Amino acid sequence: MNIQFKSIIxxxxxxxxxxxxxxxxxxxxxxxxxxYDELNCFVTMNEEVGQKKADAADSNNKNSSMLFxxxxxxxxxxxxxxxxxxxxxKILSNFIPPxxxxxxxxLEDAGSITIGKTNMDEFAxxxxxxxxxxxxVHNPWKxxxxxxxxxxxxxxxxxxxxVPAATGTDTGGSIRQPAAHCGITxxxxxxxxxxxxxxxxxxxxxxxxxxxxxxxEDCAILLNSMSGYDSKDxxxxxxxxxxxxxxxxxxxxxxxxxxxxxxNLSDLDSEVQARFEESKKTYEKLGAKFIEVSLPNISASVPxxxxxxxxxxxxxxxxxxxxxxxxxxxxxxxxNDLYIKSxxxxxxxxxxxxxxxxxxxxxxxxxxxxxxxxxxxxxLIKNDFDQVFQSVDVLMTPTSPNTxxxxxxxxxxxxxxxxxxxxxxxxxxxxxxxxxxxxHGQVNSLPVGLQLIGNFLKEDQLLNTAHLFQKNSDFHxxxxxxxxxx
Amino acid sequence: xxxxxxxxxxxxxxxSTKTKLFSRASTAFGASPNTNVNLIDxxxxxxxxxxxxxxxxxxxxxxxxxxxxxxxxxIFDRKNYFYADLxxxxxxxxxxxxxxxxxxxxxxxxxxxxxxxxxxAHLEEDAGKSIHDEYDGYSAIDLxxxxxxxxxxxxxPEISSAKEAVAYMKAMHQLVTYLDVSDxxxxxxxxxxxxxxxxxxxxxxxxxxxxxxxNINSFKFIEKAINFEIKRQIKILEKGETVTQETxxxxxxxxxxxxxxSKEFANDYRYFPEPDLLPVVISDEEIKxxxxxxxxxxxxxxxxxxxxxxxxxxDAQIIASSKSMADFFxxxxxxxxxxxxxxxxxxxxxSAYLNKELIEINESKLSIANVAILINRIDDQxxxxxxxxxxxxxxxxxxxxxxxxxxxxxxxQISDDGAIEEIINSVINDNPAQVEAYxxxxxxxxxxxxxxxxxLTQGKANPKTVNAILNEKLK
Numbered sequence: 004m005n006i007q008f009k010s011i012i013x014x015x016x017x018x019x020x021x022x023x024x025x026x027x028x029x030x031x032x033x034x035x036x037x038x039y040d041e042l043n044c045f046v047t048m049n050e051e052v053g054q055k056k057a058d059a060a061d062s063n064n065k066n067s068s069m070l071f072x073x074x075x076x077x078x079x080x081x082x083x084x085x086x087x088x089x090x091x092x093k094i095l096s097n098f099i100p101p102x103x104x105x106x107x108x109x110l111e112d113a114g115s116i117t118i119g120k121t122n123m124d125e126f127a128x129x130x131x132x133x134x135x136x137x138x139x140v141h142n143p144w145k146x147x148x149x150x151x152x153x154x155x156x157x158x159x160x161x162x163x164x165x166v167p168a169a170t171g172t173d174t175g176g177s178i179r180q181p182a183a184h185c186g187i188t189x190x191x192x193x194x195x196x197x198x199x200x201x202x203x204x205x206x207x208x209x210x211x212x213x214x215x216x217x218x219x220e221d222c223a224i225l226l227n228s229m230s231g232y233d234s235k236d237x238x239x240x241x242x243x244x245x246x247x248x249x250x251x252x253x254x255x256x257x258x259x260x261x262x263x264x265x266x267n268l269s270d271l272d273s274e275v276q277a278r279f280e281e282s283k284k285t286y287e288k289l290g291a292k293f294i295e296v297s298l299p300n301i302s303a304s305v306p307x308x309x310x311x312x313x314x315x316x317x318x319x320x321x322x323x324x325x326x327x328x329x330x331x332x333x334x335x336x337x338x339n340d341l342y343i344k345s346x347x348x349x350x351x352x353x354x355x356x357x358x359x360x361x362x363x364x365x366x367x368x369x370x371x372x373x374x375x376x377x378x379x380x381x382x383l384i385k386n387d388f389d390q391v392f393q394s395v396d397v398l399m400t401p402t403s404p405n406t407x408x409x410x411x412x413x414x415x416x417x418x419x420x421x422x423x424x425x426x427x428x429x430x431x432x433x434x435x436x437x438x439x440x441x442x443h444g445q446v447n448s449l450p451v452g453l454q455l456i457g458n459f460l461k462e463d464q465l466l467n468t469a470h471l472f473q474k475n476s477d478f479h480x481x482x483x484x485x486x487x488x489x
Numbered sequence: 490x491x492x493x494x495x496x497x498x499x500x501x502x503x504x505s506t507k508t509k510l511f512s513r514a515s516t517a518f519g520a521s522p523n524t525n526v527n528l529i530d531x532x533x534x535x536x537x538x539x540x541x542x543x544x545x546x547x548x549x550x551x552x553x554x555x556x557x558x559x560x561x562x563x564i565f566d567r568k569n570y571f572y573a574d575l576x577x578x579x580x581x582x583x584x585x586x587x588x589x590x591x592x593x594x595x596x597x598x599x600x601x602x603x604x605x606x607x608x609x610a611h612l613e614e615d616a617g618k619s620i621h622d623e624y625d626g627y628s629a630i631d632l633x634x635x636x637x638x639x640x641x642x643x644x645x646p647e648i649s650s651a652k653e654a655v656a657y658m659k660a661m662h663q664l665v666t667y668l669d670v671s672d673x674x675x676x677x678x679x680x681x682x683x684x685x686x687x688x689x690x691x692x693x694x695x696x697x698x699x700x701x702x703x704n705i706n707s708f709k710f711i712e713k714a715i716n717f718e719i720k721r722q723i724k725i726l727e728k729g730e731t732v733t734q735e736t737x738x739x740x741x742x743x744x745x746x747x748x749x750x751s752k753e754f755a756n757d758y759r760y761f762p763e764p765d766l767l768p769v770v771i772s773d774e775e776i777k778x779x780x781x782x783x784x785x786x787x788x789x790x791x792x793x794x795x796x797x798x799x800x801x802x803x804d805a806q807i808i809a810s811s812k813s814m815a816d817f818f819x820x821x822x823x824x825x826x827x828x829x830x831x832x833x834x835x836x837x838x839x840s841a842y843l844n845k846e847l848i849e850i851n852e853s854k855l856s857i858a859n860v861a862i863l864i865n866r867i868d869d870q871x872x873x874x875x876x877x878x879x880x881x882x883x884x885x886x887x888x889x890x891x892x893x894x895x896x897x898x899x900x901x902q903i904s905d906d907g908a909i910e911e912i913i914n915s916v917i918n919d920n921p922a923q924v925e926a927y928x929x930x931x932x933x934x935x936x937x938x939x940x941x942x943x944x945l946t947q948g949k950a951n952p953k954t955v956n957a958i959l960n961e962k963l964k
Contacts, residue, residue: 318567367759
C-alpha cells in the first residue's frame with residue numbers, strides 16, 4: 004500500500020477502513036526514510052520503539068484521536084526520553100534526554116508514532132540547514148539545493164512524503180521558510196500557544212513550536228494536540244484552545260487582507276512577484292479585499308532580531324559547558340580550559356558567531372545601545388502590528404524573498420546575506436504573532452511560499468484562510484519526483 | 490590622621506521554603522549529594538523555571554517588617570557567569586525591579602541604638618557546591634543547594650564599625666527567624682554576608698575605595714574580618730598608597746583577609762531580563778493575606794508576656810529577643826504554673842549553657858516537656874534548686890527526663906520534719922563546741938550547721954525545713 008505523499012486525513016481514512024494497519028503504515032514510513040536516506044532528513048531513527056508502539060496500537064485500537072497511529076517526525080531540538088537529541092550539534096551528539104518535551108508528549112499521547120528526529124541547523128541557527136553537524140539536508144525538489152532552515156529536515160521529510168507531518172520550531176522563520184522552500188505548509192503559532200518545555204532554547208522570547216504538514220488541515224490537526232497551557236512553561240498562554248479543524252472551512256467573503264507597504268516587492272524576482280499577484284487574485288475571487296497598510300518600524304526587524312536572538316542565545320547556550328552532559332574535551336588542564344576546549348570543539352562556526360554577537364550586545368557599556376534599544380524597537384514593531392490589525396484581518400507577504408538556493412552559494416563570505424532570508428518572517432516572531440506559509444506555485448521548478456500573518460491567537464483564522472486557498476488551488480498537491488535520491 | 494570606617498553589608502538569607510525557587514525539589518539540608526535535584530536544578534537542555542510564590546511571600550513579610558516598599562510587580566534577570574556549580578551558566582536574580590525597596594532596621598550596639606537604611610532586598614537562586622578535596626584529580630559538584638531561594642538584603646553604607654556590623658547581623662538574625670523567613674542557621678549557611686569596607690578621612694564626604702569581603706558566616710568572623718580589613722586599609726592609606734578595589738576572602742585560620750580577584754578581572758555579568766519568566770505579580774489579596782498572617786514581633790511578645798505571664802519586663806525582653814527561646818517559653822509555660830521560675834531558668838542556667846555551647850535551644854537536648862518537669866519538681870519541692878542544677882547538667886548531656894534522674898539517683902528532697910529533726914539532733918550532738926559558740930553570739934555558724942545537715946542528706950533536705958528546725962533547736 005503506497006502511503007507516500009498521503010495527508011493525515013487520507014491516512015486516517017485508510018486506517019479507519021482497515022486498508023492498512025498501523026504496523027504496516029509505520030513500517031512503510033521507516034522504509035521510505037531508508038529509501039531516501041540520501042536526503043539526510045534524519046539524525047536519529049526511532050525504529051525499534053516506534054515499531055513496537057505501532058504494533059501495540061493495532062492490538063489496542065481504542066483511541067479516537069485523528070493522530071492515532073499516524074507516523075510523525077520530530078525536529079531534533081525537542082527532548083525525547085531515551086531517544087538521542089542533538090540539536091544537530093557535536094556538543095549534544097551523545098545526549099540522551101531523561102524526559103520528553105510537552106509538545107511531543109502531547110502528540111504521542113494522542114497516539115502518533117515518532118519515527119525519528121530530524122536534521123536542522125545547529126541549535127536552530129541558520130536558514131539553510133547548512134550549519135548542522137550532521138551534514139546538509141537536500142531539498143527534495145532539487146539535489147544539492149538547500150531545504151531552508153532551521154527546520155530543514157522536518158520540511159524535507161514531509162515534502163518527500165516520508166511522514167505526513169513533522170514538528171518544527173520557529174524563532175525567526177525556521178518553520179515557514181523551509182516549508183516555503185520545500186513546497187509544504189508550515190505554521191508558527193502565537194508565542195505561548197505551544198509549551199516550550201523540553202524545547203532546547205535558542206532565543207527564549209522568540210522560540211515557538213509548530214507543525215509542518217502537507218495541508219492547512221493537517222497543520223490544524225497537529226496544532227489541536229500541541230496547544231495549551233503548561234504549568235512547566237509559565238510563558239505559555241492560559242487561553243482557550245479552539246478546535247482548529249472544526250472552523251477551517253468558513254467562508255472568507257469580506258476578509259480584509261493587508262499588504263505591507265514597507266516590503267517593496269518590486270525588488271523581488273519578477274517570477275516571485277508574479278506568483279504573489281496570482282494569489283491575490285485567488286483570494287479576491289473568494290471575496291477577500293486587499294488593503295495597503297503601513298508598519299513604519301518593520302524595516303528595523305532584521306537588525307532588531309539579530310540583537311535580541313543572539314543575546315538570548317549567548318546566555319541559553321552557557322549550560323553547554325562539558326560539565327554535566329554533552330561533549331567534554333579531553334586532556335584539559337583546569338576548569339577554564341575545560342570550558343574553552345569543550346565549547347570550541349563542540350559548537351560550529353555559526354553558533355560561535357551568534358554567541359559572540361550576543362555576548363557583545365549584552366556586555367557592559369553596550370547593553371543600552373544594542374539589547375535594550377532592540378527591545379524598545381521590538382515594542383514599536385509590536386505596536387505597529389496592533390495598530391494595523393484594527394483595520395485588517397490578516398497580512399499577506401511572500402514567505403521568502405527567493406526560492407531555495409544551491410549549497411554553499413549564500414552567506415559563506417558574508418553571513419548577513421543569509422540573515423536577509425528572514426526579512427519577511429522575523430517580524431511576526433518579534434511581535435509574537437501567528438503566521439503560516441503555504442505553497443503557491445513554483446519558480447524554476449522550485450516551490451515558492453506565501454505567508455499569512457494573523458492577529459494574536461488567531462490561528463483559526465489563519466488556518467481557515469490558508470485552507471480556502473488550498474481548496475481552490477492544487478499547489479500543495481505537487482510532488483517532487485525524487486528520482487535523484489533513490 | 491583620624492580615619493573613619495564606612496561599611497555596607499549584603500546579607501544573604503536562605504528562605505525556609507520547602508521547595509526551591511524555580512523547581513519543586515526539596516531544600517532540606519544535609520541530604521546525600523545530588524539527591525535534592527531535579528531536571529531544572531541541573532540545568533538540562535529544554536527545561537524552564539517556574540516561580541515558587543512562597544519565597545515571594547516570605548520576602549514580602551520581611552519587606553513589611555522593615556517598612557519597605559513592596560513592588561507588586563517584580564521581574565527576574567539573568568546574571569551570566571561560568572562556574573562548575575552554576576548549572577545554567579547564569580543565576581536567576583532580580584536586578585532592576587526587586588521585590589523589596591528601601592526600609593530600615595534598628596540595631597543596638599553597646600548603649601546606642603542606630604537606624605540602618607536598607608537599599609533593597611531581592612530574590613535569587615543559590616548555586617551548588619564545588620568539592621575540591623574529596624576525589625584525587627577531580628572536583629566534585631553537589632547541586633543540592635542549587636536553586637535554593639535566597640533573599641539578598643543590601644544595606645546603605647551607614648555602618649561605622651565591626652561592632653555595628655555584628656549588631657546589624659544580630660538584628661537581621663532576630664528578624665528573619667521571628668518572621669519565619671529563614672531558620673537563620675549560620676553554620677549551615679542560611680545567613681551569611683558580604684561586607685563592603687572602606688576608609689576615609691574623618692569629615693570627608695566622598696567614600697574611599699572599598700573592598701568586598703565575601704561570604705562571612707559567623708558573628709565572630711564578621712567582627713574579626715572587618716577589623717582586620719580596617720587595619721589593613723588604614724595602614725595602606727597612612728603609607729600614602731591607595732587601596733585596590735577588589736574582592737577578598739576571610740581566612741579564619743590565619744585571621745586575615747586576602748585578595749580573591751581585583752576589579753580588572755571582575756566578571757561582566759551581562760545582566761538582562763530573564764525571558765523564561767513573566768513578571769511576577771502579587772495581588773492586593775495576597776498582600777492582605779500576608780498582612781493578616783503577620784507573625785508577632787519581639788516588642789509585641791514582650792508586652793504580652795508581662796501581661797499574661799506576669800513576668801518582669803527584663804525577663805520578658807530577654808526571652809522575647811530570641812524566637813526559639815520565646816517559642817520554648819510559651820510551650821513550656823503550658824506545662825507548668827510557675828512562669829517566673831521558668832523565666833528565671835531560661836535566662837539563667839539555660840541561657841548560660843546555650844551561650845557556652847554556642848547553640849540555640851532547639852538545637853540542644855533540652856525538650857520542652859523535660860524543662861517543664863524540672864520547673865515543676867522544684868516548684869512542688871520534690872527537689873531543691875541546687876539539686877535542680879545538678880539534674881539540669883545531666884539533662885543537657887543525656888536528654889533524660891528529670892523524673893527519671895530523680896528516681897534513679899534517689900534525689901528526692903527530704904521534707905519530712907521527723908527525719909530532718911533526727912539528723913539535726915545528731916549534728917547538734919556531734920558538734921558541741923560549735924553549738925556553744927553559736928549560742929554565745931557567733932551567728933555566722935548557722936551556715937555551718939546547714940552545711941552539715943546537707944552533707945548528711947546529700948543535699949536532699951528541704952532547706953526551708955532545715956532552717957526552721959535548726960532555728961528552733963539552736964535557740
